[in-house]
Amino acid sequence: MSAPAPAIEEASEQFESIEQQRAAAELGMWVFLATELMFFAPLFLGYSYGRWALGASFAAASGHTDVVIGTANTAILLTSSLFMALALRAAQLGQQRATRALLLITAALGMTFLALKGLEYYDEWREHLVPWLDFRFEPRYVHGAALFYFLYFGMTGLHAVHLTIGIGIACVFALRLRWYAAKRLSRQIEIGALYWHFVDGIWVFLYPILYLVERHG
Amino acid sequence: MSATAADEVRPDKVLHEESYLREGFTLRSWLLTRDHKRIALLYMISVTGFFFLGGSAAALMRLELLTPQGDVVDAETYNKLFTAHGVIMVWFFLIPSIPATLGNFLIPLMIGAREVAFPRLNLASWYIYTLGGLFVVATLIAGGVDTGWTFYTPFSTLFSNTHVILAAAGVFVVGFSSILTGLNFIVTVHRLRTPGLTWFRLPLFVWANYATSIILVLATPVLAMTLSLIVFERITHIGIFDPALGGDPLLFQHLFWFYSHPAVYIMVLPAMGVASEIIPCFARRPVYGYRMMAYAIFGIALIGFLVWGHHMFVSGQSAYASIAFSLLSFIVAIPSAIKVFNWTATLYKGSITLPAPMLYTLGFVGLFTVGGLTGLFLAATALDVHLTDTYFVVAHFHYIMVGGTVMAYLGGLHFWWPKIVGRMYPENWGRIAAVTIFIGFNLTFFPQYLLGAWGMPRRYHEYAPEYQLLNVFSSCGAAILTLGYLLPLFYLVWAMLRGPRAPANPWGATGLEWQTPSPPPKENFSHTPRVVRGPYVYHPNGPAEPQA
Numbered sequence: 204m205s206a207p208a209p210a211i212e213e214a215s216e217q218f219e220s221i222e223q224q225r226a227a228a229e230l231g232m233w234v235f236l237a238t239e240l241m242f243f244a245p246l247f248l249g250y251s252y253g254r255w256a257l258g259a260s261f262a263a264a265s266g267h268t269d270v271v272i273g274t275a276n277t278a279i280l281l282t283s284s285l286f287m288a289l290a291l292r293a294a295q296l297g298q299q300r301a302t303r304a305l306l307l308i309t310a311a312l313g314m315t316f317l318a319l320k321g322l323e324y325y326d327e328w329r330e331h332l333v334p335w336l337d338f339r340f341e342p343r344y345v346h347g348a349a350l351f352y353f354l355y356f357g358m359t360g361l362h363a364v365h366l367t368i369g370i371g372i373a374c375v376f377a378l379r380l381r382w383y384a385a386k387r388l389s390r391q392i393e394i395g396a397l398y399w400h401f402v403d404g405i406w407v408f409l410y411p412i413l414y415l416v417e418r419h420g
Numbered sequence: 421m422s423a424t425a426a427d428e429v430r431p432d433k434v435l436h437e438e439s440y441l442r443e444g445f446t447l448r449s450w451l452l453t454r455d456h457k458r459i460a461l462l463y464m465i466s467v468t469g470f471f472f473l474g475g476s477a478a479a480l481m482r483l484e485l486l487t488p489q490g491d492v493v494d495a496e497t498y499n500k501l502f503t504a505h506g507v508i509m510v511w512f513f514l515i516p517s518i519p520a521t522l523g524n525f526l527i528p529l530m531i532g533a534r535e536v537a538f539p540r541l542n543l544a545s546w547y548i549y550t551l552g553g554l555f556v557v558a559t560l561i562a563g564g565v566d567t568g569w570t571f572y573t574p575f576s577t578l579f580s581n582t583h584v585i586l587a588a589a590g591v592f593v594v595g596f597s598s599i600l601t602g603l604n605f606i607v608t609v610h611r612l613r614t615p616g617l618t619w620f621r622l623p624l625f626v627w628a629n630y631a632t633s634i635i636l637v638l639a640t641p642v643l644a645m646t647l648s649l650i651v652f653e654r655i656t657h658i659g660i661f662d663p664a665l666g667g668d669p670l671l672f673q674h675l676f677w678f679y680s681h682p683a684v685y686i687m688v689l690p691a692m693g694v695a696s697e698i699i700p701c702f703a704r705r706p707v708y709g710y711r712m713m714a715y716a717i718f719g720i721a722l723i724g725f726l727v728w729g730h731h732m733f734v735s736g737q738s739a740y741a742s743i744a745f746s747l748l749s750f751i752v753a754i755p756s757a758i759k760v761f762n763w764t765a766t767l768y769k770g771s772i773t774l775p776a777p778m779l780y781t782l783g784f785v786g787l788f789t790v791g792g793l794t795g796l797f798l799a800a801t802a803l804d805v806h807l808t809d810t811y812f813v814v815a816h817f818h819y820i821m822v823g824g825t826v827m828a829y830l831g832g833l834h835f836w837w838p839k840i841v842g843r844m845y846p847e848n849w850g851r852i853a854a855v856t857i858f859i860g861f862n863l864t865f866f867p868q869y870l871l872g873a874w875g876m877p878r879r880y881h882e883y884a885p886e887y888q889l890l891n892v893f894s895s896c897g898a899a900i901l902t903l904g905y906l907l908p909l910f911y912l913v914w915a916m917l918r919g920p921r922a923p924a925n926p927w928g929a930t931g932l933e934w935q936t937p938s939p940p941p942k943e944n945f946s947h948t949p950r951v952v953r954g955p956y957v958y959h960p961n962g963p964a965e966p967q968a
Contacts, residue, residue, distance in 0.1 A: 216534060216535065217534050217535030217539065218534065218612075219948075223612075225609040226611055227537045227538075227610075227612070229537060230607050230610055230611060231537065231603060231607045232595070233605060234602075234603045234606050234607065234637055237637060237638060238599050238603070238637050238641050240643050241637075241638050241639070241640075242641035242645050243645070244641075244642055244645070245642055245645040245646050246645065247648070248671070248674075248675065249660040249671065251664075252660065252671055253660065253667060256666065256668070260666075317871050334656065334658045335656035335657070335658055341658060344647055346665045347666055348587065349668060350658070350659075350665060350666055351667060353656075353658045353660070353662070354658060357649075357652070359922075410582065
């Protein structure tokens with residue numbers, strides 16, 4: 204399927220050395236993540252506006268989210284980040300099989316998250332909480348709640364797309380470990396891991412603002 | 421991935437007899453190239469196409485405005501014309517113009533690198549640009565869009581019956597090409613500088629494009645998400661901009677201008693970079709206050725992020741917000757003024773010559789100054805109430821974007837044309853075109869300041885008869901301007917095919933790009949240059965000292 208990889212990793216032609224190439228790739232990912240953050244930003248700003256202008260509706264709407272699944276998913280995603288960090292460490296230490304297993308666990312946790320999220324979406328659809336599909340809510344909160352769920356589906360949907368890409372990346376690395384030494388892939392895994400942690404980090408902010416609004420008492 | 425790339429570079433090849441233009445003559449060798457110089461040319465062809473497409477929309481508008489009655493086009497068509505003109509000129513010409521063409525070509529050369537950091541991404545960004553362009557062409561063929569380039573809600577989400585989704589999709593897509601170009605430049609400048617090239621030895625053109633890249637990377641995604649929200653709101657009738665549902669149209673304006681005001685600096689910072697290369701070269705003087713120039717670039721980029729609210733003085737934002745944005749808008753004028761003073765001080769006691777690039781650049785400095793100073797009128801809250809949505813605003817931003825950016829872009833094209841194609845352009849034609857454009861531009865847009873101050877609103881195809889005389893001036897100016905823009909199209913292409921051969925350094929300039937043959941070999945330099953001094957070591961009566 205592929206030619207045997209050269210024993211020594213060579214830098215692409217534009218780089219003087221492999222170290223320079225690594226540094227470039229890493230900085231490239233950081234810059235990309237800055238872009239990603241700004242891509243999410245208008246949704247967060249829109250949420251802040253809604254929470255401020257339509258606070259009671261947002262609180263009421265948040266009460267209808269599935270806090271059990273939301274919390275479970277938060278735990279699952281944080282754990283996946285732990286396994287991603289362990290996978291990177293294993294790759295740096297050259298532990299071929301451990302790297303592969305840890306990457307697959309990471310991806311599996313990501314898929315569990317998506318499955319639970321899908322279940323949650325299905326329930327919300329049955330409860331008429333999808334704003335553009337026969338939305339029903341307490342009349343005095345209906346506008347604000349529609350806005351809340353608009354943002355809810357927008358933000359979690361966009362997050363899910365990112366997570367899907369992350370799972371794809373983890374699986375591709377797991378596959379490539381068949382042909383490449385873990386140590387050689389470790390720099391690419393590191394860059395993939397940065398992305399994974401970013402997706403995780405976005406969720407850490409989404410969880411409280413979507414699930415935990417005035418849930419006390 | 422690195423194996424095939426490495427095979428193409430043979431260290432034993434005699435590099436300096438080769439040029440990147442001779443690396444392959446097939447269409448495939450261009451469309452699949454990863455050479456930053458060829459990608460720059462691909463961009464150059466695309467943006468030129470869009471420039472003339474957007475320009476023809478403007479020509480039709482000026483034709484309509486010759487008389488007070490609506491006789492050439494109806495109101496609906498006129499709305500579509502100014503929208504097409506704005507969308508095409510802003511996103512498909514001005515924003516990519518200098519960074520994606522001159523920047524792509526020159527940044528690796530100026531920092532002594534063989535390539536940009538991510539060559540494949542660079543090619544991808546051109547394809548993404550092209551895809552976005554196809555969306556816009558499709559919008560025009562389908563019948564156009566009438567919201568204005570600003571896509572203001574709720575008109576764009578609830579009321580407009582034109583192809584808003586298609587147009588927004590085009591702008592969304594082209595945004596990612598900007599982001600990838602910006603990302604590439606940031607990493608390239610950080611990681612690929614040749615030995616000895618410290619930050620404060622970088623040419624100001626590199627500084628300017630670096631700052632521009634930061635804006636591209638941080639501001640563009642906000643626009644992308646905002647446009648997605650518009651599209652979503654149009655389809656589902658639910659969204660955060662819809663006042664009927666408790667949303668807020670002002671939120672859209674905040675988000676839009678959070679991108680679109682920094683976008684003005686995306687357009688003008690690279691132009692400042694071009695001017696900072698050309699003026700020292702033809703004044704034979706080091707640029708005055710080099711460090712201050714670099715800091716000013718960053719001052720503009722940073723403060724430029726904090727002034728967006730000056731587009732909303734009459735939109736109903738709080739008076740306190742308006743005061744803060746007004747103050748910040750005055751402050752952003754300071755670094756801009758520093759740059760103008762420093763260019764002027766660079767000329768002082770210099771041995772000034774006036775070939776075409778210098779004429780374009782001096783035109784840029786003058787017109788940018790006028791545009792910038794009239795911007796202060798608009799930043800004053802009380803005066804802005806009178807001037808909002810009048811031709812004064814139109815004149816102001818055309819002085820910055822056309823008088824500023826387009827002049828500098830053309831100046832840069834002439835200055836680096838020998839390097840890009842390896843042949844000289846005809847000097848007299850270059851000067852004639854520069855003067856024609858300068859006259860045509862002022863005749864077109866200066867009357868618009870007066871029209872605006874006297875109260876003529878923008879975006880109408882009819883107007884009161886007392887405004888006609890100045891409108892006739894403006895339309896005549898547009899005709900001269902059209903001629904001025906067509907001239908370089910012909911003589912620069914002619915020069916590419918038939919012009920006399922250019923030496924490596926026809927202007928006696930100092931930058932690294934002049935120390936490699938014209939046109940450069942595919943690998944840019946036969947051996948890695950080592951930089952030993954700052955960029956602008958010119959002496960009024962002697963030869964320049966090269967950087968390396």
